[in-house]
Amino acid sequence: MKMHVISRSNDLLAGFRLGGVVGTNVRNEKQLEDCLDLLLGDSDTGIILISKDIYEMGRDIIARKIRDRRLPLLITLE
Template sequence: MKMHVISKSNDVLAGFRLAGVVGTNVRNEKQLEDCLELLLGDSDTGIILISQDVYEMGKDIIARRMRDRRLPLLVTIE
């Protein structure tokens, strides 16, 4: 299973990239929704890490998309 990080910060993405984790930079709710759609459609995605600021920006979208799903695991990071 793959891990993916979603953040507004290029520094966060660079840090995770050094650890071998692919990431996506999102700036608005539309980008977040598009990113989640792609990740949730990929059965290999096991963990999605979302920065706290992105979570706060799109918590309604995230709740709607993750409702009744067991995988992938969604973890917020600071």
């Protein structure tokens, strides 16, 4: 299973890339929704890490997309 990080911070994304985790820079709700659609469509995605600011921006989108799903596990980064 793969892990993916979603953030607006290039520094956060760079840090995770050093650890081998792929990341996506998201700036608005549309980009977040498109990113989640891609990740949720990939059965290899096991964990999605989302920065707190992105989670707060797209809380409704995230709740709608992951409702009734066991995987991937969604973790909010402080």
